[in-house]
Amino acid sequence: MEKTTSNLILELKDISAGYDNKTIIENINLKVYDHDFTAVIGPNGGGKTTLIKTIVGLITPLKGSIEWHTEETTKSKKIFGYLPQINHIDRSFPISVLDVVLSGKITTKNIFQRLRKENREKAMSLLKEMGVDRFAKRSIGELSGGQLQRVFLCRSLINDPQLLILDEPNTYVDTIFEHELYEKLNILNQRMAILMVSHDIGTVTRFVKKVACVNRTLHFHGIETPSNEKEKRCPASFLYHTNSQIKELKDHFKPLNDHD
Numbered sequence: 630m631e632k633t634t635s636n637l638i639l640e641l642k643d644i645s646a647g648y649d650n651k652t653i654i655e656n657i658n659l660k661v662y663d664h665d666f667t668a669v670i671g672p673n674g675g676g677k678t679t680l681i682k683t684i685v686g687l688i689t690p691l692k693g694s695i696e697w698h699t700e701e702t703t704k705s706k707k708i709f710g711y712l713p714q715i716n717h718i719d720r721s722f723p724i725s726v727l728d729v730v731l732s733g734k735i736t737t738k739n740i741f742q743r744l745r746k747e748n749r750e751k752a753m754s755l756l757k758e759m760g761v762d763r764f765a766k767r768s769i770g771e772l773s774g775g776q777l778q779r780v781f782l783c784r785s786l787i788n789d790p791q792l793l794i795l796d797e798p799n800t801y802v803d804t805i806f807e808h809e810l811y812e813k814l815n816i817l818n819q820r821m822a823i824l825m826v827s828h829d830i831g832t833v834t835r836f837v838k839k840v841a842c843v844n845r846t847l848h849f850h851g852i853e854t855p856s857n858e859k860e861k862r863c864p865a866s867f868l869y870h871t872n873s874q875i876k877e878l879k880d881h882f883k884p885l886n887d888h889d
């Protein structure tokens with residue numbers, strides 16, 4: 630049953646971040662609520678992955694703060710699950726599908742402990758939910774890219790996160806599973822918030838509730854309806870060449886060199 634009240638999970642306050650002191654994203658303010666299903670879109674190199682890496686703690690912000698407003702985490706319930714962008718996987722690495730999912734349970738504190746039976750059952754039920762349980766004992770090298778992507782999705786779900794963060798989850802996924810993936814994400818969204826980087830604007834906007842456009846700063850968050858003239862200035866105007874549910878965007882979609 631879908632929840633009806635919205636609680637704030639995550640708040641980014643005036644975040645700037647980058648690499649080697651070079652600012653890539655700046656002055657980002659963003660709130661994520663427990664009902665949200667938000668697509669992070671934007672031009673190549675606009676800073677989407679940098680934003681996600683900053684949220685999950687892989688990059689320390691140069692400025693600003695990140696606040697998690699969540700329930701106390703327990704051993705089995707973690708704040709977020711993260712599926713990073715996967716550009717290359719060494720399929721010859723000798724690990725089974727089940728062990729990939731269970732690796733999401735390993736922390737520096739339990740690295741030498743045997744994982745409990747309930748963890749295996751949880752991993753198997755997730756593999757079943759994603760339609761890949763029959764591969765549980767197989768080596769990852771025997772799976773297609775799309776099947777493996779589902780396995781990694783199971784890994785990011787093993788701790789029942791309150792927020793699922795996905796960086797281009799449709800990489801490697803064929804068109805049929807891509808649609809299925811979004812359907813599955815919609816079901817998952819009944820029990821967790823989702824923040825997802827995607828290039829696939831046409832499909833994504835049929836499923837998500839909010840859109841955040843990152844082009845150095847955050848240009849848009851939420852689906853709103855200003856004037857037609859303004860939307861032409863949006864660097865993400867390709868949105869309007871698709872069968873998008875998003876009709877119009879806000880004034881602050883300007884070409885990148887306008888705000889550099």
Ligand SMILES: Nc1ncnc2c1ncn2[C@@H]1O[C@H](COP(=O)(O)OP(=O)(O)OP(=O)(O)O)[C@@H](O)[C@H]1O
Nearest residue numbers: 648649653671672673674675676677678679680843
């Ligand atoms: N590890 C890194 N070190 C230095 N610069 C980086 C690093 N990773 C990314 N960048 C630079 O930061 C900028 C933003 O990259 P980022 O990957 O965040 O953008 P993106 O919006 O996710 O792009 P894409 O849509 O192409 O995946 C780019 O100019 C990129 O070259």
